[in-house]
Amino acid sequence: MVQVDRATSRGGMGYRAIADALRAEIDTGDLAPGSKVPSENELMSTYGVEQPTARRALEVLKNEGLIVARRGAGTFVREFRLYRRRSPARLAESGWNAGRSIWQTDDAKRPTSIDHIEIATVDAPDHVASVLGLQDGEKAVVRRRRYLVDDVPIQFATSYYPEPIVRGTQVAEKNTGDGGVYARLAELGCKPVDFREELRSRMPREAEAKLLDLAQGTPVILVVRTAYTAGGQAVEVNEMVLDSSSYILEYGFSSS
Amino acid sequence: MVQVDRATSRGGMGYRAIADALRAEIDTGDLAPGSKVPSENELMSTYGVEQPTARRALEVLKNEGLIVARRGAGTFVREFRLYRRRSPARLAESGWNAGRSIWQTDDAKRPTSIDHIEIATVDAPDHVASVLGLQDGEKAVVRRRRYLVDDVPIQFATSYYPEPIVRGTQVAEKNTGDGGVYARLAELGCKPVDFREELRSRMPREAEAKLLDLAQGTPVILVVRTAYTAGGQAVEVNEMVLDSSSYILEYGFSSS
DNA sequence: TAGTGGTCTAGACCACAGC
């Protein structure tokens, strides 16, 4: 009796091979975005495997962010709709920058909104206190809010400001007035003029996935913006959590 | 006889609850980076579940990028070592930008190298040809290479240049000479002075995961840099694939 | 009600690391 390598071939296909086959169909477009992927039952008969094995194949593609399952309905190839964020924002104007982009978006007319606004005065986390130069006992005003495009959440942001500077101003109120927080800071003699943004990407924590309604296999992009006055003082730290499946980030700069 | 909701509680814990418990231990530091996570056998007896269930719990954390399994050895809490990439590079010099960063790195003395260098003349992909303004039939010189830090691959980059411009120059050779490609382009009257970088993040394709030796649950960051001459002509498109677990990206800019 | 995805058991065997 011939003994077949069970873990790898077993004469049939393993869940990896099934995942590869489906992924290939997605890549070539045979399975177009939005279309239905074969059900577990169909995979079982097509590839001659049991349900858990068929299931694991789909699990792989879910974790790669290629498909989404809807219980009772089926599993579908994922569709993406990207939103472009430019830093600095003036990049949106024409210039060498107006040329063709690698990825196309159509954000111009998509309705945007904000919800979940929360304002508080807190002891800032150590890393934030350090950047803002807060002394022992000095607090921070924190503003949290969620951004939506087409009523879909795509970003959650948490901004910190030195409490001694913004105490009693509109920075600590829901309505920050014309020009927003930066205009208020300017009136306080702390106009932000230099900016640094630090970025990372990783898989989301559970709370982040819930807040942004992320599908399995969707990383988040962490953007931390620090704003400095002309004097070099940091007056804002803004920690943003972005749904990576909804964003293209764009930066522009010139050599000296 | 009391009927317990089987899918959720069953009296014991589901794989999600087990994953939550382990994740909490990682978050609090009870399970420190590098330390060994309970084996499948231990989870089975601790939580009174079968092996596949214990296994699925670990699978969740793997897909979140929190742990890595080494067959025969065990499963371990992941350790990260971050490398900082600054754009523009001059940000490295002092100034308002020299202040404390949110994430700390120690790249200064880590040895970096390049391998897998490949150079070819090809028909550029449509989106690249469009950006470079290539006419029908005009080709592109493409340079591919992989970047390593501490002999660990962290980035794979593919650069395209208009073949009519760089034909027969060192841009199309392995050794690009002093100052690299940008110095050669300058000599050709095509000095890059303006830059745009577009970023995305997503889970890696299989080929990307292999090339960068990525652990499960590790997204990639896609960076596409387009370089323009003073005349506004695009002379380089550089598509980079970054291991998100190894990188912090930093951008700086000033208002007006 | 039928079909689809989601969870779990019970048990088997394979591949690999470390002692």
Add this chain to the structure above:
DNA sequence: CTGTGGTCTAGACCACTAC
């Protein structure tokens, strides 16, 4: 050799969706 992670079967039951 033992223990660890990796793969698979066979069969059960639950929860949800669409008809």
